[in-house]
Amino acid sequence: MTTNTQQTELLAILESLIDENSGQPYGSVWQMTGDESRLHISLNLGYPAEMEQASLEARIKTALDDSREITLDIAHEVKSQPTQGNITGLKGVKNIIAVASGKGGVGKSTTTVNLALAMAKEGARVGILDADIYGPSQGMMMGFADGTRPEVREDKFFIPPTAYGVQVMSMAFLTTKDTPVAWRGPMVTGALMQILTQTDWNDLDYLFIDMPPGTGDIQLTLAQKVPVAGSVIVTTPQDIALLDARRGIEMFNKVKIPVLGVVENMSTHICSNCGHHEAIFGDEGGASLAKEYSVNVLGKLPLSLAIREQSDAGKPIVIDAPESDATGIYQSIARKLGATLAGNQDSSDNKQFVMPTIGMSDD
């Protein structure tokens, strides 16, 4: 039998173990039962981390240095976090995460789709709203056929189609290719708010919004109106992209949406002949940006042919190559994102969110 003293000592070791996703000690999230031959440990987290099972089991074995067989259960409960200005949340959605970039073409949509799929593989219920109205690509990347339309319930609600276990809504499901191009800003934000609120999201832990690129009026209006719990900035390491990413962070700061972190995309080039990594555009761009604004670099993705080919072929790399290095990076980013958002609860309990005061037309 494990004595109470033994158990308390072992629990203390686990409590001081560093959660690699939050960078903080796990604290009192463990439970333990045991006998002479085995220890059963369960862990209850505020974010999903099922893909970490094997590595965490190994870390626990090393940390406890106990000869008994060890089994681990990882459970999670995702809570709804505050939104900017405490805007009323969206029915069926616990947390909205906006994925943004200061400029187009840095891989925001590719990052959104792979992050959403990675989060689903960690055990979360996930949705994607493609708000990248001028270049909606989520439908294609998630493998939906051209002309896919959502079912409509009670003449009012769209039922989001599902792919790889993720609920997806896109303006591209409702319009023809040419429609939104001619729209002015207010029409775009109006239409996006409508599909956001009239979609029957089914019990989501996280809804990822693939924001339109840039930091203009459309993005600012969305950042003010959509009840967002946190945002992610995608950038490439070039100076020009970083300059635009700065504007993105400043926009979210202005409307009091926490920036959960920066993802540096196309960070290094990997030679397909010899596998050599080369930081063509330098390797400190995302880190210095993150330092400047006191946010974390959640992860760095290489410039990889597989990432491009699989996304463009409707089967993103997280699904197509689950064992690849890139998938491992997306999984790690997803867990860090979940942990950072869950950690916001503690500090935000005492935080007074202030209604944004930027002068915007009420479109």
Ligand SMILES: Nc1ncnc2c1ncn2[C@@H]1O[C@H](COP(=O)(O)OP(=O)(O)OP(=O)(O)O)[C@@H](O)[C@H]1O
């Ligand atoms: N890490 C990567 N390695 C290689 N190719 C990538 C990577 N990330 C994205 N791409 C490719 O770059 C192109 C642009 O990516 P994506 O559409 O995701 O960018 P974006 O920032 O969403 O652009 P926009 O907002 O203008 O639509 C796509 O063909 C995509 O497959």
